Amino acid sequence: MSMINYKYSFTILLAGFFLISCNGKKTENTRENNAENQITISEGQFKENGMELGKPVVKPFTEEVSCKGYITAPVNARAKVTSLISGKITSLQIRPGQFVSKGNVICAITSTEFIDIQKDYAENSAKFVKIKADYDRLKSLREENIGAEKDFISIKSDYNAASASLNAARAKLNSIGLNPANIENGKIYNVYTVTAPISGYVTSISAVLGQYADMTTEIAEIVNVNQTQLTLSVFENDVYRLKPGQIVRFNVAGSTENLLAKLISIGKSINTESKTIDCIANMETSLNKPLINEGYVQANIITAQTELQALPNSAFVKSEGAFFVYILKEKKSGNYIFEKKEVHITKSNDEYSAVSESLPEQETLIKGGSTL
Known part of the structure; x- marks a missing residue:
């Protein structure tokens, strides 16, 4: 064999050895990666750690505008108490x-004006009775062509003047809640x-x-808190996403209970200091107890809703800034074999989260994954 052929054969052998070596490392790395992503636990461990399995479900997810506001009473549910006397x-x-x-009594007032109004009616009533008698008598005579x-x-x-004066005096009595018949009888x-103009607190x-x-x-203020509404301060950039009829989810200070309201109007002027626009929403939730007028609320206005496949929030395990789920690959010999899969959460609410990846149909660990 010549020297050239020998060198050529040696080069081919080296190249082949290098390729075999690389393929061997690649296969070994693949096995290691697969081993890292698979976790096997016994049935005893599964029960001891309170683990649960579940499949992806379709859940609604919303787009919302967050805002703050306060509880107010509409104009017909709020009254300033004043005295007509x-x-x-x-x-x-x-x-x-x-x-x-x-109609409940708010306060009592002593007043000479009050007595004068009653006296005026009594005098006008007596005067009218006398003039009416004379009028009826002369009218009867004139019908018989008797008298001038x-x-x-x-x-x-x-008679007409006395009637007008009596009607005016009677109207005054009616406006302050007195019965003219009692005054005519000398009472x-x-x-x-002063009585309450509306029912409320x-x-x-x-x-x-x-x-x-x-x-x-102003003697007092009364508010019917059973007819309260929300005044919400929405930033200018978010107002264009709103329209009447959208649902508002809110909670009051000191409570985590979610209450519902419905947007009924959107303001047309901006507060130059806060750069917000006032929007009004009517209560939709039936309340067991009245809300506090002018009370602070934190609210979210639902502007859109979509349905997506999702898993309970407890199914997601966070590790080194990433989220993972454990998908059941198989169950054999009393053991559970899970595949650890990285996912990217796109939508989330208090109970469920959706991801950008397609979720498999097989069962997934929805509780207890944090113990793995």
């Missing part, structure tokens, strides 16, 4: 937080009672005993 407050029969029904026409015209004018009330009391009150004096 000017006078001195002699008693207050309410306390903060007390529930009052419409100018006398009838004069009494008719007096005069010394104390005027007393949220504030602004008056004190002995204070002079008139129509501009």
Whole structure:
């Protein structure tokens, strides 16, 4: 064999040896990787660690706008208590937080104005009775062409004036809640009672005993907290994702209970300081107890919803910044053989998470994976 052929053959042998060596290492590494991704546990370990198996399920996931706000009462569920009569407050029969029904007494007021209104009605009533009698008498005579026409015209004018004065005096009595029939019978009330204009809870009391009150004096505030709504402050960039009818999930301060409301209106002006827009939502959840007016809430407005395959959050194990699930490959000889698979969570809620990878149909470890 020549020297050239010898060198050529030796080169081929070296190359072949190198390829065999590389293939051997690759096979060995593959076995090691497969071994690292597979975990075998006994049935005793499975039960002892409280492990559970489950399959992927389809669950709804939402896109939401997070915001803050507070509980408010609509205009027809909130009332400022004032007095229609000017006078001195002699008693207050309410306390903060007390529930009052419409018509319940709030306070009592003594007033000469109150007495004068009753006196005015009594005098107008008596005057009208006398003038009406004269009017009826002259009217009857005129129908028989007896008496001067100018006398009838004069009494008719007096009658109309007396009737108008009586009606005005009666309207005053009705406006302050007095029965005109009682005044006509000679009954005069010394104390005027201010009553609740709506049913609700007393949220504030602004008056004190002995204070002079008139129509501009706020005595108390009443709010019907059973008709409360939400005022939500939404950032300008998020408002364009909103529309009436969207569901709002919220909770109040000091509670983790999720309550529901429905968006009914979206504000058209921006608060220049907070850069937010006020949006209003009506309560949807039936409450066992009333909410606190002006109470703080944390809310999420649901703007979209999709259904995805998901696993319980307990199925995901975090390790070195990545998430993994354990998929059951087989069960034999009383042992469970799992494959450890890295996944990337795309959607998540309080109970379930969805991933970008396709989830296999076989059972997955949904509880106890953190012990592996």
